[in-house]
Amino acid sequence: MAASPVKELALSAGLPLSQPERLTTDLQRAALVGWEPDVLVVVAYGLLLPPAVLAVPRLGCLNVHPSLLPRWRGAAPIQRSVLAGDAETGITIMQLDQGLDTGPILLQERTPLAPGETSGALHERLAVLGGRTLVAALHGVAAGALVPRPQASYGVTYAAKLDKAEARIDWSLPAPAIVRQVNAFNPWPVAETQLHGEQLRIFSAQVASESGSQASPGTIVATDEAIVVQCGSGCVALLTVQRPGKRVITAAELGRSRPLTGERLGPQEAQSGQ
Numbered sequence: 001m002a003a004s005p006v007k008e009l010a011l012s013a014g015l016p017l018s019q020p021e022r023l024t025t026d027l028q029r030a031a032l033v034g035w036e037p038d039v040l041v042v043v044a045y046g047l048l049l050p051p052a053v054l055a056v057p058r059l060g061c062l063n064v065h066p067s068l069l070p071r072w073r074g075a076a077p078i079q080r081s082v083l084a085g086d087a088e089t090g091i092t093i094m095q096l097d098q099g100l101d102t103g104p105i106l107l108q109e110r111t112p113l114a115p116g117e118t119s120g121a122l123h124e125r126l127a128v129l130g131g132r133t134l135v136a137a138l139h140g141v142a143a144g145a146l147v148p149r150p151q152a153s154y155g156v157t158y159a160a161k162l163d164k165a166e167a168r169i170d171w172s173l174p175a176p177a178i179v180r181q182v183n184a185f186n187p188w189p190v191a192e193t194q195l196h197g198e199q200l201r202i203f204s205a206q207v208a209s210e211s212g213s214q215a216s217p218g219t220i221v222a223t224d225e226a227i228v229v230q231c232g233s234g235c236v237a238l239l240t241v242q243r244p245g246k247r248v249i250t251a252a253e254l255g256r257s258r259p260l261t262g263e264r265l266g267p268q269e270a271q272s273g274q
Contacts (some may be wrong), residue, residue: 074100175233
């Protein structure tokens with residue numbers, strides 16, 4: 001267990017700190033109520049606030065959400081936006097209500113997704129953008145200059161919690177979809193496949209060809225500058241990979257260490273039945 005950066009900063013600044021596991025009882029809420037806060041700010045908090053908490057601050061409870069609501073309500077909006085190939089995302093500052101990311105919007109800031117951007121890189125960008133947007137929203141709320149607007153009833157999508165099983169690559173998918181999968185699951189849970197029956201984690205990849213070859217999906221067709229793999233349509237170039245218990249290396253290093261052209265990636269049982 002380690003203290004979060006927020007806790008470390010609070011302690012270094014001599015700020016009061018309370019870490020109740022939940023806020024469902026009067027005793028758990030006692031410190032919060034005693035502070036008589038003007039406003040509450042919620043960031044990456046995994047529980048819904050009960051009505052008794054929502055009613056505590058006179059200016060309400062603000063949430064910093066890393067998507068353009070109502071798109072990608074829920075637990076994993078950053079990864080889902082990368083996986084879906086969204087052209088843009090952003091930050092929403094909203095007032096919390098009793099629903100899951102359903103509250104009225106106070107402020108939104110948009111940003112394009114950079115080509116090849118991973119979820120980890122996007123998370124860092126949105127953290128900075130979220131901080132700036134939150135400060136602007138707090139000033140606006142305090143001045144009475146921001147009018148909450150209800151979320152649109154259309155365009156609602158849900159960003160389900162990540163499952164490690166989603167990181168297993170299905171080579172029958174088109175090349176761009178597989179590259180999005182690699183980017184979306186970096187740094188966790190990391191896209192993976194099997195090579196000679198053992199796990200091969202894939203940290204970065206790019207589309208090598210939109211047309212591909214006549215080889216079966218999952219077949220390694222080249223190992224020069226990268227490991228090039230045939231997909232359902234097109235080819236993907238694997239750039240950085242990791243074998244079990246080994247360090248992360250370039251795919252070219254792995255390709256030079258053993259003959260791989262013609263080998264198949266993926267579950268062995270699935271290959272033997274084809």
